[in-house]
Amino acid sequence: MKKTITKEIEACDFCSGDKEAYHTCMKCGKKACYNCNEHKFKKLKHAVNFQGSMDGTYCHNCFSELLESKDNELFNAYLKLQSLIEEYNTFYSPWKTRSRRAERDIEFIWNNRKNSTN
Numbered sequence: 001m002k003k004t005i006t007k008e009i010e011a012c013d014f015c016s017g018d019k020e021a022y023h024t025c026m027k028c029g030k031k032a033c034y035n036c037n038e039h040k041f042k043k044l045k046h047a048v049n050f051q052g053s054m055d056g057t058y059c060h061n062c063f064s065e066l067l068e069s070k071d072n073e074l075f076n077a078y079l080k081l082q083s084l085i086e087e088y089n090t091f092y093s094p095w096k097t098r099s100r101r102a103e104r105d106i107e108f109i110w111n112n113r114k115n116s117t118n
């Protein structure tokens, strides 16, 4: 049976699509669909290694405003964590490169030894 139904949805504030918008700016309340969320919103993680419902979601306008005013306690807390995550990546990434190289050296020497005993 075919049936036409009218469905009320939260529509995206950024495009004219009729996709349901699941992402909301935590400051102005604008909604974004899945696609627009990628380009129009900024995500701020609530934990170094996890993402989840406590993550921050802000549209670019609000993000810049809050960045300038610095008067939003939660936003500032997100920024603090973000800078710690960046700091972690800055020192972890060279370490990762060096340890990969060391691992490859062992593999290389190991394989050479194996070949020479044959």
Ligand SMILES: [Zn+2]
Binding pocket: 012, 013, 014, 015, 016, 017, 032, 033, 034, 035, 036, 037
């Ligand atoms: Zn959209």
Ligand SMILES: [Zn+2]
Binding pocket: 025, 026, 027, 028, 029, 030, 058, 059, 060, 061, 062, 063
């Ligand atoms: Zn906003």
